[in-house]
Amino acid sequence: MAAPALADRSxxxxxxxxxxxxxRLTQLVALAELTDTVTVVTRDGDPRPVAAIVPAPAAxxxxxxRADAERLAEISAGWARRLEELHRQSSRRHAAERRALTxxxxxxxxxxxxxxxxxxxxxxxxxxxAELLRG
Numbered sequence: 001m002a003a004p005a006l007a008d009r010s011x012x013x014x015x016x017x018x019x020x021x022x023x024r025l026t027q028l029v030a031l032a033e034l035t036d037t038v039t040v041v042t043r044d045g046d047p048r049p050v051a052a053i054v055p056a057p058a059a060x061x062x063x064x065x066r067a068d069a070e071r072l073a074e075i076s077a078g079w080a081r082r083l084e085e086l087h088r089q090s091s092r093r094h095a096a097e098r099r100a101l102t103x104x105x106x107x108x109x110x111x112x113x114x115x116x117x118x119x120x121x122x123x124x125x126x127x128x129x130a131e132l133l134r135g
Contacts (some may be wrong), residue, residue: 013038015049028053 014037021028021041031037041051048078074115111124 013040013052015040015042015047017042017044018050019044025053079082 016024016028018041021039027039028039032039032053036055036058038055038058039053040049040050041053043050047106112122
């Protein structure tokens, strides 16, 4: 069986007189839906366009497009606020954990200093971890 004529995906809109459009309306609507073909409707005998059959997404008005863009901006802003709040919560939690760890390390070094004062191995260990000790 031969491939249907709907396979033609020409970017140029086709122009048809109103009389022909009336007889082929179902076919032209299917063509628009399946292949994004635009059909320009003219008056019989007058080449100037009077209407068009276009795929539904192409028929969106500027107001609908603006409304969609505004809604998308609101949704994006909402997600951005949510992510910022999660970042703040995470930062606070990690800051508290870091303070607890720093305090624990200070206690460990104090205990090491108390038990092994003057030990050269402790001095080397302290030098190796100097960056961590600065906090």
